[in-house]
Amino acid sequence: MRPVYSAPCYGALLSPRRFPQTATIFLSVLRAFPSMSTPTSPTSSTPRAPMLSTSDALATLLGAANAVAGAETLPTFDALNRVLAADVVSPLDVPPMNTSAMDGYAVRIADLTQGERRLPVSQRIPAGHAPQPLAAGTAARIFTGATVPPGADAIVIQEQTELAGDTVTILHLPKAGEWITAQGADIRSGSVILPAGTRLTPQALGLAASVGCAELSVMRRVKVAVFFTGDELTMPGEPLKPGAIYNSNRYTLRGLLEKLGCEVTDYGIVPDQLDATRATLREAAQGHDLILTSGGVSVGEEDHVKPAVEAEGRLSMWQIAMKPGKPLAFGAVRRAEGETFFIGLPGNPVSTFVTFLLFVRPFVLRLSGVRVVTPRALSLRADFTQSKADRRNEFLRARINPAGGLDLFPNQSSAVLTSTVWGDGLIDNPPNHVISAGETVHFIPFSELLN
Known part of the structure; x- marks a missing residue:
C-alpha cells in the first residue's frame, strides 16, 4: 500500500516536529505584524502570493495570533465553554479522607x-x-x-x-x-487540576467544583465582526429575485462563531461596492478583535474586499493548495489605536465551512487563550475508490459506515452544502493521491472540528 501522506498537507501540522520547518513563516508574520497595538500607515497593493500548502497557511495564522487581553470572574455554573485565564489549583485532597x-x-x-x-x-x-x-x-x-x-x-x-x-x-x-x-487518590492538594488555556467542558466544571471552586477566572470573549458580500444574496423569508440565492453562509458562520463562544456583531449583507465595503471595514474595526467576511476575496471586477482591505489596512491574499476553499485572505484593518485582524473566506458554502473549520477555528481559539487547538484525527479504512487525484490537498466529506469504514459523499462540489450535513467529518487527502478501497486514510471528525 502506498504511503497516505507523501506530500505536505493539513495533517502534517498535527505533529510537533512540523513546527521547526515553519520558523521562517513565523518570522515573516512578525515582520508583517510587528505590533497589533501600534497604528500603521497604509501599504500599497500586495503582489499575488504563490500558492501555499494548508500546513504553511495554518502555521502563519497561528504564528500571528496571541491571546486577547482581559479576564473576568464568573460563577462556575456560568463558565461552560469559556477559557481559563489562570490555573485552577486544588486547595485540598480528593477524596479528603479515606x-x-x-x-x-x-x-x-x-x-x-x-x-x-x-x-x-x-x-x-x-x-x-x-x-x-x-x-x-x-x-x-x-x-x-x-x-x-x-x-x-x-x-x-x-x-x-x-x-x-x-x-x-x-x-x-x-x-x-x-x-x-485512599485520601488524595484522585487529586493531591496543591496540584494544578486545570491549566490556564483550558476550554471548560461540563466535566471540567465538575472537576473544578470537586475542589470547592465556586468561581473561575476566564478570558474575555473574542469579539468578532462579520459581514457578507454579494448582490445576489437574499435573506430567508424574502422572495428570490432572478439570479438571487439565499444567504446560507450567514447562518453557518454565525452558528460556528457562537459555538466557539465569540461575541458576534453581524453587519449583514454589504452591497458589492468598494465604498460600502470600505465603510463597513472601518466601522467593524472599532471594538473588535477580528473581522470575518464571506465572499469577494477573489480577483474579479465585482470582488471588492481585497482592494477595500488594502486601502484600510494590509492584506496577504493567499491561494491555498486545497480543495475546497482555494482563496483565503488574511490581514488587518487600521483602527483608532492599533489594528483588527481580518480573515476573508471564499463565498461557496462548502468552501466557507471547510476553511472556517481548518483555519478560522484554530485562530479564534488561539485568540481566546486556548493553547492546544489541533483537532484529533482518526486512521480509518476507506470503503471507496477515487476516480482521479487532485493536485491540491483535498478535504473530502465522508461518514463512518456500520462496518467502521468510510463512505464518500458522491458529489464533492464546493456548492453542495448537503455534504456537510450528511458527513461525519473530513478526509485529509494529500495532493496527487488517489484513494483506493481498503486504504487507511486520515479522518478528522466534525465532533473535533466543531468542538
Missing part, C-alpha cells in the same frame, strides 16, 4: 487473622457522617463513599459476609487497603 469504595463492612485484618470471623457490628457509617474509631474485635457497617473509621484497614464487600442480628460473619480474608479509596 473512603469506602463499596457497601460492606470495615474491619481490622489483625482480628481476622487470629481466626475469629464472627464479629459484632459496632457502628453504622453512611456517607457524610463522621465515624468513631473502630473498636478491636468488631466490624462497622459502611456504605459507598463513607469515611473509613480510624483503625480499619480493609473493607469486605457485603456479598462476602453473612449477617445474623448484630453479628456479621466474614467469609473472605481481605488484603490491606482492599476496597478503600
Whole structure:
C-alpha cells in the first residue's frame, strides 16, 4: 500500500516536529505584524502570493495570533465553554479522607487473622457522617463513599459476609487497603487540576467544583465582526429575485462563531461596492478583535474586499493548495489605536465551512487563550475508490459506515452544502493521491472540528 501522506498537507501540522520547518513563516508574520497595538500607515497593493500548502497557511495564522487581553470572574455554573485565564489549583485532597469504595463492612485484618470471623457490628457509617474509631474485635457497617473509621484497614464487600442480628460473619480474608479509596487518590492538594488555556467542558466544571471552586477566572470573549458580500444574496423569508440565492453562509458562520463562544456583531449583507465595503471595514474595526467576511476575496471586477482591505489596512491574499476553499485572505484593518485582524473566506458554502473549520477555528481559539487547538484525527479504512487525484490537498466529506469504514459523499462540489450535513467529518487527502478501497486514510471528525 502506498504511503497516505507523501506530500505536505493539513495533517502534517498535527505533529510537533512540523513546527521547526515553519520558523521562517513565523518570522515573516512578525515582520508583517510587528505590533497589533501600534497604528500603521497604509501599504500599497500586495503582489499575488504563490500558492501555499494548508500546513504553511495554518502555521502563519497561528504564528500571528496571541491571546486577547482581559479576564473576568464568573460563577462556575456560568463558565461552560469559556477559557481559563489562570490555573485552577486544588486547595485540598480528593477524596479528603479515606473512603469506602463499596457497601460492606470495615474491619481490622489483625482480628481476622487470629481466626475469629464472627464479629459484632459496632457502628453504622453512611456517607457524610463522621465515624468513631473502630473498636478491636468488631466490624462497622459502611456504605459507598463513607469515611473509613480510624483503625480499619480493609473493607469486605457485603456479598462476602453473612449477617445474623448484630453479628456479621466474614467469609473472605481481605488484603490491606482492599476496597478503600485512599485520601488524595484522585487529586493531591496543591496540584494544578486545570491549566490556564483550558476550554471548560461540563466535566471540567465538575472537576473544578470537586475542589470547592465556586468561581473561575476566564478570558474575555473574542469579539468578532462579520459581514457578507454579494448582490445576489437574499435573506430567508424574502422572495428570490432572478439570479438571487439565499444567504446560507450567514447562518453557518454565525452558528460556528457562537459555538466557539465569540461575541458576534453581524453587519449583514454589504452591497458589492468598494465604498460600502470600505465603510463597513472601518466601522467593524472599532471594538473588535477580528473581522470575518464571506465572499469577494477573489480577483474579479465585482470582488471588492481585497482592494477595500488594502486601502484600510494590509492584506496577504493567499491561494491555498486545497480543495475546497482555494482563496483565503488574511490581514488587518487600521483602527483608532492599533489594528483588527481580518480573515476573508471564499463565498461557496462548502468552501466557507471547510476553511472556517481548518483555519478560522484554530485562530479564534488561539485568540481566546486556548493553547492546544489541533483537532484529533482518526486512521480509518476507506470503503471507496477515487476516480482521479487532485493536485491540491483535498478535504473530502465522508461518514463512518456500520462496518467502521468510510463512505464518500458522491458529489464533492464546493456548492453542495448537503455534504456537510450528511458527513461525519473530513478526509485529509494529500495532493496527487488517489484513494483506493481498503486504504487507511486520515479522518478528522466534525465532533473535533466543531468542538
